[in-house]
Amino acid sequence: MFAKKLHWKSLPLPVAGLASLIIAFLFLAFLLIHIFSEGAGGLSWSFFINFASRFPTKAGIYSALMGSLWLLALTALISIPVGIFSALYLEEIAAKNAFTNFIRGNIANLAGVPSIVYGLLGLALFVRILGFGSSLIAGACTLSLLILPVIIMASIESLRAVPRKLREAAFGVGASPMQVLFEHTLSQAIPGMITGVILALSRSLGETAPLITVGALAFAAFLPESMTDQFTSLSIQIFNWASRPQMEFQELAATAIIVILSITFMMNFVAMLLRWKLSSRKATS
């Protein structure tokens, strides 16, 4: 390379950049240290199998964890098929006309709508008009609407990455449009879609505001048994504990945060691994 004498003016920019990066990661580190020092003491088996309680020593996250898992499963059941099918329609079937362009622009704008506005929609539509009440299914429908734009856009991206040649070749050997769509295009795009779906679901796990609006319980000492039952979730439980002034409840909140963060980080990690694997596969082929 052209070795140049280092000029003093060359230094501030990279140094400031590195410093900014370090500030951001220091915050992340402080966050984790603080939460572990507060909450790690509370991690025990009984914390997982006890219901919420007025007494901090007896309190656990059983109903909250189960509520979150229910929500996650229901949200996945609703949002994954609708999201992937929408993407298939928009990217593979729809003619590129003004109306489908409008749908695409609309999806882009929906992704920027604050989650609490979805909560208001869920409250008015699912809880009141459709009469679901403050039930798991109302919460799951609301969360599904919230993450649908993310899933659709991720799926469109991965459909776009499927080479056009593949479709042409399939048509060339006489495959029907449905065969091309499901057996060639979709099967190639699915790994990329999974990454998007996992990230979207991990986002839905941490969502709190729309669930409060829909009317999730702040205190539940029972397990939800069906979709129409009332519920609470990990995020709601954390909010509830964190907003109490007593030190003991703050520590419980930290312990619950350790649980929720380990789940979200795990989901993020899996999604990242998938993405790395995908990009390395693309590089070699």
Place this chain on the structure above:
Amino acid sequence: MGLTKLNLKAASAEGSSIGDPSLTSVDSHGVAAVHAYPQVSLARSWNSPSGNFVEQSLQYFLFACALSSVLTTFGIVFILLKEMSGFFSVVSVWEFFTGTQWFPLLSPARFGVLPLVSGTLMIALGSCLIAVPIGLLIAIFLSEYCPRGFRVILKSALELLAGIPTVVYGYLALTFVTPQLAKIFPQIEVFNALSACIVVGIMIIPTIASVTEDAIHSVPGYLRDAGYGLGMRRYQIVSSIVFPAAISGFVASIILGLSRAIGETMAVTLAAGASPKLTFNFFESIQTMTAFIVQVSQGDTPAGTIEYQSIFVVGFCLFIMTLGTNLIAQFVVRRIHHRI
């Protein structure tokens, strides 16, 4: 987060040969970018007469799925407008938009939205003041100075910051940031706007960094080469070529960050408190529009009451503010595309 990384460079290369960038889309950060389409669509084959009944009905089924997003938008607008009409039949529009007192739960109730709007703007502007310089410097560092191998790892790690649930940030503001701030500023209240600004700022750093980085990435290499040809140093190239070329992406990232901060709910609810007042003192407790909706939703407010309607009216203001900022950001990004 950020997995639908939209490669402006690829899109612009494709777009230049076809010249028909016909779609703008936004990734999970709300990042807008323009895509180009091939001129001939394979979709045609679906409409051929040979399509059998199953394929036809499948097509309608998929269309119905795609329609769900449009229905969502209409649902949001319809429901917000419906509750709003009920609200404004009781409260005058003039009082709502110019009143400086917000006491919806007291009697006599006061519905002046300005304190909530000022609270929201305080958080949005304060957090951007923190996040914009840090985000910009991170973007420059990652794209210009960072070794390639580290870049991917650092970007993934930054995405972790974006993946943390917002209620966790709220907890952190309350139990970690505020006690630290109290050591420096003893007059600070337990609930204060400053701690909320700090955590929301940290939260939107990844958005600002990744959108700006994409814009910097899309600056054509020949511009840089031209700078080197003139004997410029790297910092000169960054500050006088790359940054000016990527400025629209940077502006868009600020607007998107603002929009996220406006819509941010749990962190500000926990950290900034619930006292709506028209102030610009960052050490005091305030209330944002989102925090008000949470406060009312926590109680069991029956439908049809004025409190119930008031959260929809505030929600409508929020919806308009974020939609407006997002549309501006998309417009700005589309301009970069036309310029390059």
